[in-house]
Amino acid sequence: MDLAILVFLLLAGVLEYSIASFTRFIDIGQKITDHKTPEVFNNQLRKMYWQQVALLFVTSTLAFIFIYFIINASWGFEGQFNETLVQLSIKVCVIGGLGYILLAWGMLNSLYLFTLGQSKKPLKAIIYACLLNILLGFVLSRFFAYEYSVVGMLLGAALFVALTLKANINYFKNLDYYYYAAY
Numbered sequence: 001m002d003l004a005i006l007v008f009l010l011l012a013g014v015l016e017y018s019i020a021s022f023t024r025f026i027d028i029g030q031k032i033t034d035h036k037t038p039e040v041f042n043n044q045l046r047k048m049y050w051q052q053v054a055l056l057f058v059t060s061t062l063a064f065i066f067i068y069f070i071i072n073a074s075w076g077f078e079g080q081f082n083e084t085l086v087q088l089s090i091k092v093c094v095i096g097g098l099g100y101i102l103l104a105w106g107m108l109n110s111l112y113l114f115t116l117g118q119s120k121k122p123l124k125a126i127i128y129a130c131l132l133n134i135l136l137g138f139v140l141s142r143f144f145a146y147e148y149s150v151v152g153m154l155l156g157a158a159l160f161v162a163l164t165l166k167a168n169i170n171y172f173k174n175l176d177y178y179y180y181a182a183y
Helices: 004-032 038-072 077-081 087-115 120-143 146-173 175-182
Strands: none
Touching: 004 038, 004 087, 038 087, 038 146, 038 175, 087 120, 087 146, 120 146, 146 175
């Protein structure tokens, strides 16, 4: 999991960039969009959201390539610690890395919702995701194998993304209204 968290740390910058560009372009879009065509405003920002998600996945791919080199390169893990990683550690790293990608996507969704004053849906989503993570992770780690606790994190993050993505999609349908109401 120590290697997997590198994925999340590398994605934190993408999250910061994404929310900064969202807040910047939402103001610009509101000023240049005619009041008779709010769907243009909504579609532009929905398109920008999906571009940010694509950027998140491109950065995730680069992070996994970086971790691959840390695991396999002569200057990487083995070169620094004089021991090789066992397959189990690599498996946990991959599953954990995927979980952190989903967590970052859920956080991106939450940041969009928090930006315009919609805090209840992401908070409920993180509570449900944490409960799933704890329950499933505990059961899997106690009744199967300790390393399967990472599956609880992966599925909790997937639930977090699903709930916040649903909220974002509904939100983007009336973004012009919510933006006006938030300020």
